[in-house]
Amino acid sequence: MRAGSYATMDGTIGYLLVQSGLQGWRFWLFVVAMGLKFVVDDCGLHRERCDDYERIARWVLTAAVLAGAAAGLPSGVPAGAIAVMRAFLAGGIMLNVLNEEIPAARPRSFWPFALGAAVYGCLLLVV
Numbered sequence: 683m684r685a686g687s688y689a690t691m692d693g694t695i696g697y698l699l700v701q702s703g704l705q706g707w708r709f710w711l712f713v714v715a716m717g718l719k720f721v722v723d724d725c726g727l728h729r730e731r732c733d734d735y736e737r738i739a740r741w742v743l744t745a746a747v748l749a750g751a752a753a754g755l756p757s758g759v760p761a762g763a764i765a766v767m768r769a770f771l772a773g774g775i776m777l778n779v780l781n782e783e784i785p786a787a788r789p790r791s792f793w794p795f796a797l798g799a800a801v802y803g804c805l806l807l808v809v
Contacts, residue, residue, distance in 0.1 A: 688723050689746040691774045694767050696750025701759055715805050719775055772806065
């Protein structure tokens with residue numbers, strides 16, 4: 683189930699990479715920010731379900747990004763739809779960060795979380 687929600691977010695990322703209209707350094711900031719999200723997802727899924735992740739989930743997540751990018755190639759999407767997708771993505775990333783950084787089963791690491799949230803929030807504001 684968790685990989686399915688990640689696949690939805692990853693497809694949205696692929697779509698927004700093509701449709702967002704970002705250019706130059708803003709595009710590359712978005713790519714770096716989303717790349718960091720992929721690393722966090724990869725570590726979390728690998729830690730939870732190593733065999734299933736290695737065999738199936740990583741390929742599904744990769745295909746989701748590519749499918750989202752392919753779906754974004756045709757133009758003519760209303761700006762409101764792009765805004766809704768960005769909001770969905772931001773909410774999903776926040777939930778993912780909260781899930782990975784402040785789990786009840788492990789010792790909490792608030793200061794790295796706070797620093798990461800602040801830096802990531804500033805990065806998204808710049809983009």
